[in-house]
Amino acid sequence: MSVDSDHSLRKAWYFVTPAIAWTIAFFVIPFAFMVSVSLASRVGRQIVYSWDLDNYINFFSKSYLLKGLFVSLEITFLVTILSTLLAYPLAWIIAERVPKKWQRIALIMAILPFWTSYVVRSYSWLLVLSTDGVINKSLLQIGIISEPLPLSNTTTATVIGFVHFFVMLLTLTIYSNLIQLSPNYKRASADLGANAFQTFWHVILPLTLPGIMVGAFLTFVLCIGDYITPQILGGNNELTLPQIIMMQLGRRADIPTAAALSIILMGVVTVAYLSCLRWLKMERT
Amino acid sequence: MYSRLSNVLCGTYFIAIYGFIFLPVAVLVLYSFQDGTLPIPPFNGVTFKWYSEVFADSKLMSALANSIIVAVLSSIIACLLGFCAAYALSRYRLPGSAFQRILITAPMTVSYLIIALGLLVLFNWMGIRLSLWTVGVGHVVINLPLCFAIIYASMGDHQKNIERAARDLGANNFQVMLLITAPMLMPSILAALFLSITFSWDEFIISFLLSRFDVTLPVEIWSLLRSGLNPKTNAIGSLVFLLSVGLLIILELFVFRQRSPK
Numbered sequence: 001m002s003v004d005s006d007h008s009l010r011k012a013w014y015f016v017t018p019a020i021a022w023t024i025a026f027f028v029i030p031f032a033f034m035v036s037v038s039l040a041s042r043v044g045r046q047i048v049y050s051w052d053l054d055n056y057i058n059f060f061s062k063s064y065l066l067k068g069l070f071v072s073l074e075i076t077f078l079v080t081i082l083s084t085l086l087a088y089p090l091a092w093i094i095a096e097r098v099p100k101k102w103q104r105i106a107l108i109m110a111i112l113p114f115w116t117s118y119v120v121r122s123y124s125w126l127l128v129l130s131t132d133g134v135i136n137k138s139l140l141q142i143g144i145i146s147e148p149l150p151l152s153n154t155t156t157a158t159v160i161g162f163v164h165f166f167v168m169l170l171t172l173t174i175y176s177n178l179i180q181l182s183p184n185y186k187r188a189s190a191d192l193g194a195n196a197f198q199t200f201w202h203v204i205l206p207l208t209l210p211g212i213m214v215g216a217f218l219t220f221v222l223c224i225g226d227y228i229t230p231q232i233l234g235g236n237n238e239l240t241l242p243q244i245i246m247m248q249l250g251r252r253a254d255i256p257t258a259a260a261l262s263i264i265l266m267g268v269v270t271v272a273y274l275s276c277l278r279w280l281k282m283e284r285t
Numbered sequence: 286m287y288s289r290l291s292n293v294l295c296g297t298y299f300i301a302i303y304g305f306i307f308l309p310v311a312v313l314v315l316y317s318f319q320d321g322t323l324p325i326p327p328f329n330g331v332t333f334k335w336y337s338e339v340f341a342d343s344k345l346m347s348a349l350a351n352s353i354i355v356a357v358l359s360s361i362i363a364c365l366l367g368f369c370a371a372y373a374l375s376r377y378r379l380p381g382s383a384f385q386r387i388l389i390t391a392p393m394t395v396s397y398l399i400i401a402l403g404l405l406v407l408f409n410w411m412g413i414r415l416s417l418w419t420v421g422v423g424h425v426v427i428n429l430p431l432c433f434a435i436i437y438a439s440m441g442d443h444q445k446n447i448e449r450a451a452r453d454l455g456a457n458n459f460q461v462m463l464l465i466t467a468p469m470l471m472p473s474i475l476a477a478l479f480l481s482i483t484f485s486w487d488e489f490i491i492s493f494l495l496s497r498f499d500v501t502l503p504v505e506i507w508s509l510l511r512s513g514l515n516p517k518t519n520a521i522g523s524l525v526f527l528l529s530v531g532l533l534i535i536l537e538l539f540v541f542r543q544r545s546p547k
Contacts, residue, residue, distance in 0.1 A: 008458060009377055011458050012373040015373035016379065019366040019367065019369065020370070020389065022366055022429060023389055023391070023429065024388075026404060026407075026423075029407060030400070030403030030404045030407040031395075031403045033406045093299050097295050108537065112307075112533075115532075115533050116313075116522070116529060117503055117526070118489055119507055119510070120313065120526065123510060124310060124313040127325070127514060128309050130325070133326075134312050137326040138326070221396070227398065228489055228507075232510065255405075265399070266396070269396070
């Protein structure tokens with residue numbers, strides 16, 4: 001170990017203090033503020049500290065607020081499942097069927113649109129899905145449909161936009177898991193008489209499950225907290241919780257309600273984290 | 286080894302999913318050249334009109350400059366703070382170091398919306414006016430845990446011996462950190478820096494809630510969206526895509542390539 005004299009230990013404190021101070025000043029304290037504001041209420045344009053749970057009680061008594069949470073959860077579960085189901089085969093094909101020297105480029109290509117700006121990506125889907133968009137125009141041209149499909153401003157559009165983003169993210173995480181597996185597993189399984197499908201189902205899939213869970217958890221967290229995709233693609237039909245939070249901030253300037261809703265959102269994420277913890281922990285061993 | 290049927294299936298799936306992934310980007314770029322007022326079919330022909338409009342739009346251009354300034358400055362600060370903390374926590378046995386690690390990485394577990402809202406409440410209460418500075422503060426908050434985690438993870442024991450050797454040869458702590466540790470960790474420091482820059486560059490919600498008059502590019506694009514579908518939005522979107530891909534190529538060539546031979 002390094003020499004831990006009092007002198008050098010004091011120096012170490014100099015190095016670590018700025019980061020700690022920054023985190024306390026701009027993360028811990030603001031968070032404490034937000035919690036206290038969530039216990040206040042808005043009177044006119046003023047925030048009055050009443051120290052009660054009114055904002056939280058409102059959430060459960062006003063159906064449009066509660067519905068926001070259910071819409072968010074519904075979209076998030078659907079997106080997480082769909083993205084995983086679509087990403088796994090792609091990651092597997094890249095890891096197993098694409099020649100070694102092309103794998104890196106195939107992976108980079110698969111996640112290239114990941115690097116477009118988030119706002120721009122949702123806008124691009126709007127171009128594709130709108131009533132006059134590429135899909136509707138093409139389908140009309142071919143004659144499959146006679147009326148444009150109402151694709152944009154629907155929850156479906158939100159789901160498509162999300163799945164597009166998370167397929168890329170999950171392909172990346174699942175691929176890195178598949179590639180870490182020793183080829184010996186496959187050889188051993190084949191030696192013991194398993195066919196390709198059995199090897200995949202009983203050996204490869206269980207071994208990559210922790211990685212899938214990490215990716216799925218990440219998808220869940222990012223998806224349920226996102227405002228842009230549902231706002232641009234989903235419109236104002238079925239509001240998600242982040243949309244409702246932003247509405248409280250913007251139109252109604254109701255910071256206490258927005259704060260309370262955000263803390264509820266955080267609670268949901270925490271519950272998801274705790275229920276995934278078993279699998280998330282497995283990764284470390 | 287694999288049957289022809291499975292080859293066909295895999296090939297079809299591969300092409301279909303790449304099609305899905307690239308469809309929106311292709312449409313975005315194609316219709317940025319649209320010779321017409323709407324970025325929707327039919328495609329009327331190629332014009333660069335929308336790109337010249339983007340470059341003539343002073344609001345977009347200042348937003349672009351703002352974005353670059355905020356991204357670079359906040360990432361440098363985040364990297365610096367992250368590196369120092371990682372150095373101290375991996376090289377010295379500080380009391381409560383586990384707690385300090387948890388504290389520094391904690392913002393990673395909280396959504397950007399909550400970080401933004403917290404800072405908004407704090408700044409309101411303190412009477413601090415919203416500006417690019419407040420956006421920058423928010424971006425350091427989200428990137429510091431990332432930089433710390435990346436750099437901390439790459440501080441291994443094998444570098445300790447070299448550092449000890451440097452100390453034996455008379456280097457002081459500061460020299461060791463600056464001349465020995467930092468160069469050895471340069472790949473991960475650069476990776477953290479570039480990753481932070483891309484995150485800050487693309488970040489919307491913190492920039493949106495913590496800025497007022499001077500905004501960053503995603504926020505300016507957001508306000509463009511109110512005018513509906515517009516080839517000009519396609520043009521700026523395509524440019525942003527090009528810039529991000531350029532950054533990615535730099536990252537790939539200069540940062541990750543160096544690490545792969547290990």
